[in-house]
Amino acid sequence: MIDERQEELASLYALDLLEGAESAQFEAALDQDPKLQALVRELRDAAAALTYTVQATLPPPALRNRVLSAIDTAASSREPAPDTIVRPPASLFRAYLPWLAAACFALGAGWLAALYSLSRTEFSLTRTQENLAALALKSAGNQLEAERIVASHQLTELNNQLADTSGKLTAAQQTQAEADRLRLLAQSDSMALREQLAGVRAQLADGSQRLAAATSEVATLTHQLKSQGDLANFKITTLASMLNNSPQALAVAVWDPAKQEGVLQVEKLPSLAADKEYQLWVVDPQYPIPVDGGVFTVNPAGAARVTFKSKQPVNVINAFAVTLERKGGVPKAEGPFVLLGK
Amino acid sequence: MAIMLSYLAEGSAYALAAAGEAAEPRPRGHMTSQVTTEPSDSRERVDARLMGRLAKGDRQAFAELYDRFSGPLYGMAVRVVNDPTEAQDIVHDAFVTMWSKAATFDVSRGNAFTWAVTLVRNRAIDRVRSRRRRAELLANAPPADLGYATDEHAVTGSDALTQSEDARMVRAAVATLPGEQRRALELAFFGGLTQEQIAAQLREPLGTVKARIRRGLLKLRESLARRP
Structure with a gap:
């Protein structure tokens, strides 16, 4: 019985695909197995049949002549068949x-x-x-x-x-x-x-x-x-009495230059006749005559508090003076000085 | 063997007048109309008889064998080496060897045609390997499938050869093989490759390639054996 392994080896051997030790081992087995030999022979025939899958092509006629000439030349070197060997008698x-x-x-x-x-x-x-x-x-x-x-x-x-x-x-x-x-x-x-x-x-x-x-x-x-x-900036001046009969008469004048007005506070001035009034003067050197500060009267005690304004702009005040004038006042002092202060 | 092939009809330019008898060569132009339908076993017997005569130095028997075998052998050699001139040298050497070694051929142990195929194929593969042109030859080879290769040097009027009954039978048997088995057998028979090279070319494991070769060759043997 040939197993698949041997079939495979036989197939490869038939196609000359076994080499070296594998080939030697198979050939050793082949020598001992007639069935294997038959299989190899049939497989070789089958493989040789593959030749027919190629389109047959006639070789050139010259090749035939060449082959025949070659065998004619080598005819004597060909190995004879055993049954064709004729041994002549020794004689x-x-x-x-x-x-x-x-x-x-x-x-x-x-x-x-x-x-x-x-x-x-x-x-x-x-x-x-x-x-x-x-x-x-x-x-x-x-x-x-x-x-x-x-x-x-x-x-x-x-x-x-x-x-x-x-x-x-x-x-x-x-x-x-x-x-x-x-x-x-x-x-x-x-x-x-x-x-x-x-x-x-x-x-x-x-x-x-x-x-x-x-x-x-x-x-x-x-x-x-x-x-x-x-x-x-206020100009505060104390006015002293210029009267012999009233030496205790006193006045204080306060001038506010910014407002160009002032306050006069008098004390103990003599009483006035009906046609008389006291008139205040502001002495400014820029003017040749003192500037009129207005008229006023006093109460029975001889006191008065008067707010006055200058009739003309005043820059510098050298002194204040009070004179006794006719009622209503005068442009230029005419009466006697009552009070004077610098 | 039942598959004994009709190389007489395929390759001979000189039909035999009668099996086992020497015949005068006929012109090649008559060949296509003189194709015989010799049974395979009869052809084997004819081949064996011719080999017997050849072993005794019968030049006429040699000429007849040449006419019977040279067509398929030359076609196969061209396929392997892809060079007609080289194929002629190979066929020449193979026939000279047949002449010189005929006495050693045991007709009881083998088929004459198979022996001739072996002589030609071995020489062709040796040439291919020695020239180290295997890769180029395979790359330039005709289409892969067996039995469909063409040769521009084919002789005009050879349809009778290529369409002969036995050739068709062999090709039909090959056609029944799965494609991968056909391809493996082709590379093994015509390519001159080793097992490992075939596996590398097919990009398959070595064991798979071996199995394909085994199955393919066994199936081919069976198909050819069923031939009437």
């Missing part, structure tokens, strides 16, 4: 010896000629194979050189790319480190700035309060200064 051997020698010589010459022809053919074939091998070797060498050059270029290019990439990576890392440092710094600065801003805001609020207080104080001081300025 005839000597008689035919010369003929045998001649025949041997002819066979030898023919054999040498055939051998020479075969050697030339083999030599030509070997030369062709050698040329083909040399061409293949050269082609392979060229291809390898081309591949080596291409690979070398590719390697150089890759190295350049790698160096370029490394440089970019280093630069990127440095940039990243700088960015991180700046970011940390910015964060730190931001916190400090925030703290500073809060301090400034507090200071600003405090300053605003102080400014408001200062503004208020300034306003107060301004008012005070204004008031002080006004008082400072």
Whole structure:
């Protein structure tokens, strides 16, 4: 019984696909198994039948002649069939010896000629194979050189790319480190700035309060200064009595230059006749005669408080004077001086 | 063997007047109308008889065998080496070997045509391997399927050869094989590749390729054995 393994080996053997030890082992088994031998024979026949799958093509007629000529040349070197070997009797051997020698010589010459022809053919074939091998070797060498050059270029290019990439990576890392440092710094600065801003805001609020207080104080001081300025500018003059009969008579005049008006307070002046009135004069050096300050009367106690206005603009007051004049007053003092103060 | 092929009708330019008898060669132009329908077993017997005469140095028997075998053998050699000139050298060498080794051929142990095919194929594959042109040859080979290759050097009027009954039978048997088995057998028989190279070319595991070859060859054997 032939198993699948042997069938497989027989199939491969029939197609000359077994090699080495596998082939030797199978041939050893083949020698011992007639059934296996029959199978191999049938498989070889089946494989040979594949020849018919190719379109049959008649070889050139010259080939036939060439083959027949070749066998004519090699006819004497062909191995004879065992049943065709005729052994002459020993007695005839000597008689035919010369003929045998001649025949041997002819066979030898023919054999040498055939051998020479075969050697030339083999030599030509070997030369062709050698040329083909040399061409293949050269082609392979060229291809390898081309591949080596291409690979070398590719390697150089890759190295350049790698160096370029490394440089970019280093630069990127440095940039990243700088960015991180700046970011940390910015964060730190931001916190400090925030703290500073809060301090400034507090200071600003405090300053605003102080400014408001200062503004208020300034306003107060301004008012005070204004008031002080006004008082400072006031002309306050005490008028003394010029009367012998009333030496205790007294008056105080206060002049406000800004308003061009003043207040006169008199005490203990003599009573007036019905047609008489006291008239106040303001002495300003810019005018040749004193400026009329108006008339007034006193109460029975001889006192009066009079608010007066100058008839003309007054810049500098050298003195105040009061005279006794006719009722209604006069443009230019005519009566005696009652009071005078500088 | 039942599958004994009609290489007489396929390859012979000289039909035999009668089996086992020497016949005068006929002009090739008469060949297509003189195709015989010799039964396979009869053809095997004729081949065996011719081989017997050849073993005794019968030049006429050799010429007859040449006429019977040269067509398919030359076609196969061209297919393997893809070079008509080289194929002629191979066929030449194979026939010279047949002449010189005929006495060693045991007709009881083998088929003469199979022996001739082996001689031609081995030489063709040796050439292909020695030139290291296997890859180029396969790449430039005719279409992959067996039995459909064409040859621009085919002899005009050879339709009778290619359409002969036995050739059609072989191709029909091959056509029944699954495509992957056909492809594996083609690479093994014509490509001169090793098992590993066939597996690499087919991109299949080595075990798968071996199994395909086994199944394909066994099925082909059975199909050819059923031939009437």
